[in-house]
Amino acid sequence: RHSKSPFIHTLFARQTQQALEYGLAEPAVDEFATALCAFFAEGGKGCNVTVPFKEQAFTLVDRLSPRAKRAGAVNTIKLTDDGVLLGDNTDGAGLVADLKAHGASLADSRILLLGAGGAARGALAPLLAEGPSELVIANRTQAKAEQLAAEFQDLGAIVAQTYEQLSGRFDLVINSTSASLQGDLPPLSPALIHGEIAIYDMMYGAADTPFIAWAKRHGARQTMDGLGMLVEQAAEAFTVWRGIRPGTKQVLRELKRNLGIL
Numbered sequence: 491r492h493s494k495s496p497f498i499h500t501l502f503a504r505q506t507q508q509a510l511e512y513g514l515a516e517p518a519v520d521e522f523a524t525a526l527c528a529f530f531a532e533g534g535k536g537c538n539v540t541v542p543f544k545e546q547a548f549t550l551v552d553r554l555s556p557r558a559k560r561a562g563a564v565n566t567i568k569l570t571d572d573g574v575l576l577g578d579n580t581d582g583a584g585l586v587a588d589l590k591a592h593g594a595s596l597a598d599s600r601i602l603l604l605g606a607g608g609a610a611r612g613a614l615a616p617l618l619a620e621g622p623s624e625l626v627i628a629n630r631t632q633a634k635a636e637q638l639a640a641e642f643q644d645l646g647a648i649v650a651q652t653y654e655q656l657s658g659r660f661d662l663v664i665n666s667t668s669a670s671l672q673g674d675l676p677p678l679s680p681a682l683i684h685g686e687i688a689i690y691d692m693m694y695g696a697a698d699t700p701f702i703a704w705a706k707r708h709g710a711r712q713t714m715d716g717l718g719m720l721v722e723q724a725a726e727a728f729t730v731w732r733g734i735r736p737g738t739k740q741v742l743r744e745l746k747r748n749l750g751i752l
């Protein structure tokens with residue numbers, strides 16, 4: 491209902507001179523499969539899928555991209571010319587692209603990822619591909635963090651720890667929990683925050699998210715919210731559909747203006 495994707499994709503289409511119409515649909519939880527079939531039967535060419543349907547979409551497509559298979563979730567579907575529904579996941583690529591756009595260095599850095607839900611799962615392979623010295627994953631439900639660490643072990647140095655176990659100096663903390671949605675904070679010790687740390691919250695809003703506000707209060711100077719990730723994952727999806735990569739800088743600026751941030 492509050493999706494910014496029509497706004498973003500309309501700007502991408504204008505910029506790349508593609509004829510594209512991007513609408514919104516909000517099926518009932520038990521009617522997602524029916525709605526998806528109807529969309530393609532009625533001539534839809536591609537779509538994005540968001541919470542809470544990404545895992546269902548994963549089971550419904552005909553073919554999965556390697557990154558969607560790794561993520562266990564699908565946020566982008568394309569109807570190919572031979573009538574196959576291809577499922578992809580662009581969230582992790584969007585996160586890494588946005589981190590790089592902010593100048594964050596990931597190679598040899600020590601990264602802390604908070605949360606072990608769908609967004610964390612999508613982020614892990616692209617983050618590990620950047621070659622961090624260590625990626626520590628912490629989650630309220632510890633078993634889920636351990637499960638992810640085991641699943642992604644082959645891609646790099648990843649360990650699961652409880653929030654209480656976290657120690658040492660992290661270069662980057664990524665909040666992929668949905669705690670901010672309830673105005674809550676992940677139970678992170680303020681002692682982990684220092685002046686040179688980079689903070690990324692996948693959430694975004696017109697004002698600082700609760701996590702970013704908290705990190706700033708404890709001395710973090712570089713903070714980033716998930717608005718750039720939203721635009722970057724959309725650019726990646728647009729590229730999957732149209733084979734043309736739109737520029738994101740100007741679109742992010744327009745989106746901020748639209749949200750009253752600029």
Ligand code: NDP
Nearest residue numbers: 605606607608609630631666667668669674692716719720
């Ligand atoms: P999920 O529901 O799959 O996972 C939520 C995670 O948050 C779980 O690990 C959960 O822990 C944790 N969590 C929830 N509440 C709290 C709390 N109060 N304290 C500590 N941990 C908590 O959600 P997603 O992974 O799909 O999405 C996570 C966030 O990322 C959302 O806010 C979403 O909006 C954002 N997002 C942003 C994108 C962007 O483009 N900017 C793209 C995708 C997601 P537990 O396992 O214990 O329940």
